[in-house]
Amino acid sequence: MDLFQYDFMLRALVGALIIGLAAPALGIYLVQRRLALIGDGIGHVALTGVGAGLLLNRSPVLVAVLAATLGAVTIELVRSRGRTSGDLALALLFYGGIAGGVMLVGLSDASNASLNAYLFGSLTTTSPADLVTIGVLGVAILVLMLVLRPALFAVCHDEEYARVSGLPVRALNMLLAVTTAVTVTIAMRAVGVLLISALMVVPVATAQQVTRGFRSTMAAAMTLGLFAAGGGVVVAANANTAPGASVVLLAIASFLVVALAAAGWRALRRRLAPHPAVPVTEPHEHEVVLR
């Protein structure tokens, strides 16, 4: 039962918790901007970096950070130019990235198992050096996302207004693109490139079922991310399942539970109060009451 007496399990858990906290903190801005799937695209590009790293005998994670950053900056440039072919450019990047990655990994001496580790994550092989990388980058992302929250909120909420406010809009957009790339690459260890977006997006989607504001959504999403990451690793350790998949399935299960509970709560409230003493400030409630 007590698998966490082993160092490698402890490292897996700590790594997962850091990523579980950092991924939704960044993901909320991507969701707000309606770019929920961008992490997925950048993950695909990161895979080409992994392949190149394996082929050139360089650190795959380091090359992946470079490739992902390059991809993220390209996507941001396409987006900010406002070209309608933006989603086509994204598609090219998605498929080019994953095809390039598979091809380069195949050309290198690496086995299929190592390709799998990057595609679906390999938490239990987290080395102490990996953990330091995850810790430093994860904390840096968290601090940036929390300290710059008002500015990033403004830019993602209404970019033109942010420009007229004199905010460094281009720099903030680039910062988001680069931190997305870095988050994707460190989360690659935990859940794999194919499942990264889930950790960035699903906790946010769950949180906004019940929250009213941006700040509360962010706090709830980070709590949910932490819970899914920690719970997923514990489930994986006990049931001997793949950690990455366990984390993501737990996050999705939370979404379903919260969405159903929220819907049930709303229905219950309507039934319990058929003639609510509506304060005058909520005129739209009357639409339901009439008849």
Added chain:
Amino acid sequence: MSTPVIQVAHAAVGYDGRPVLRDVSLTVTAGEVVAVLGANGSGKSTLIRAVLGLVPLAAGTVTLFGAPQRRFRQWHRIGYVPQRLGAGSGVPATVGEVVASGRLARRGVLRPSGRADRAAVTAALHAVGLADRAGDPVATLSGGQQQRTLIARALAGEPELLVLDEPTAGVDAASQEAFAGALRGFVGGGGTVLLVAHELGPLRPLISRAVVVHQGGIAHDGAVPEPAGHHAEPDHDHVHPHCAEEPAGLWSM
């Protein structure tokens, strides 16, 4: 005489090679309330977007508070109210959070929100009559209340100049009145206003000067023209026959 707040000289703007504004000159001095009027597609929205640097100039210059627009950095002196809330975001945000982003121009990116910031946000919410809605998600408000939220956001920055793009278009009467009241307070405090409008409605008594934009040029600059005939109807949609064949949607963005 003091420096003009806005000075546009021989400005030209084109979208994809099509001219929208040609040789437009306009000066707004401190304390003026200038309405930019015109038909759909006349280029009136483009004019104020060019003033703010949201669309690039093909020719001419824009000067803000005496500084060339490209080198203008004192954005806290300007409050911008767009036509509507951007495409809408995927994450809920409260009225208070949206209005608080109006303080960023003043306090910068890194300084956390302080007591003065919170006081300004509360005052701005009061000015537009939304003080009791601060904790509500913006998405649950009516169109007029959302518009008032955007005005509160601009007022929260305590600007000297308000630039508004069709602030009363499609807004219910109660919100129009609340809006006129907020603007009256701002002008009474010595503020300068440049606004684009289809119809002036309850704003009319506040306007000190009207500029009519017609086919990319300025056709009138002076007293507010009296509405006549069917133009006088409050819900008259200001569309002119000669503009019918123009792709209004493209031009008036």
